[in-house]
Amino acid sequence: MRARVTVYPRREILDPQGKAIRDALSRVGFAGVDDVRAGKSFEISLTGEDPEAARRQLRDMCEKLLANTVVEDYSVELLDGGAGVQP
Amino acid sequence: MRARVTVYPRREILDPQGKAIRDALSRVGFAGVDDVRAGKSFEISLTGEDPEAARRQLRDMCEKLLANTVVEDYSVELLDGGAGVQP
Numbered sequence: 001m002r003a004r005v006t007v008y009p010r011r012e013i014l015d016p017q018g019k020a021i022r023d024a025l026s027r028v029g030f031a032g033v034d035d036v037r038a039g040k041s042f043e044i045s046l047t048g049e050d051p052e053a054a055r056r057q058l059r060d061m062c063e064k065l066l067a068n069t070v071v072e073d074y075s076v077e078l079l080d081g082g083a084g085v086q087p
Numbered sequence: 088m089r090a091r092v093t094v095y096p097r098r099e100i101l102d103p104q105g106k107a108i109r110d111a112l113s114r115v116g117f118a119g120v121d122d123v124r125a126g127k128s129f130e131i132s133l134t135g136e137d138p139e140a141a142r143r144q145l146r147d148m149c150e151k152l153l154a155n156t157v158v159e160d161y162s163v164e165l166l167d168g169g170a171g172v173q174p
Contacts, residue, residue, distance in 0.1 A: 004093075006128050021129065021153070028151055030144065034132040041093050041128035042108065045121035057117065064115055066108070 001046045001054050002079040007067045008039035042066060043079075051078055088133045089166040090145055094154045095126035129153060130166075138165055 009015045017038040025033045044061075046054055055076055062074040096102045104125040112120045131148075133141055142163055149161040 006091075008128070008130065018129075024152060025148060030148055032134040032144075034134060036132075037130040039128045039130070041095070041126045042105075043095065043124040043126070045123075047119040047121060057119075061112060061117055065111060 001048060001051070003044045003046060003054060003058055004077045004079055005042040005044060005058055005062060005066055005074060006039060006077075007042075007062070007072050007074045008037050010071055010073050013071050039072075040066075054078060088135060088138070088141055090131045090133060090141060091164045091166055092129040092131060092145055092149060092153055092161060093126060093164075094129075094149070094159050094161045095124050097158055097160050100158050126159075127153075141165060 009018075015037055018036040021038055022033055022036040025036070044058065046057070048054060055078065058076040059074075062076065063069060067074040096105075102124050105123040108125055109120055109123040112123070131145065133144070135141060135144075142165065145163040146161075149163065150156060154161040
């Protein structure tokens, strides 16, 4: 089973990397970019067939290792047909 | 219009960060993790209403700034109803 975990800075936290990318896009000529948030993406291949168990395990991975939940939000999606889920 | 751009190391390129995360997940007790690929995710808010123009612009951003296409692959998704597209 394949899953995608996305980790972004929390909305209320400044995102200087995202701002720098937005400014750089403007500088190289892309108009109409309102906002950019820069985060991390992990594509994870899991053994096991139970989507609910996989989602639980992925959320647990985020809480323990993949995200710093003080300053970051995460979301978990199963790529093989499972719908996205917010923590 | 909101979009998500995901940038990963190319399949044929070694991904030491992904491997380190896979090993760390095993070490903290997560069994059944076959593989992890570590990449970047950008959530981009664009003005403009034409999904086809937005996709073209986003691919252009990847080629020029967001991805190093020698060693990285990217994908572009529109989050407000547009379907994902591979470059």
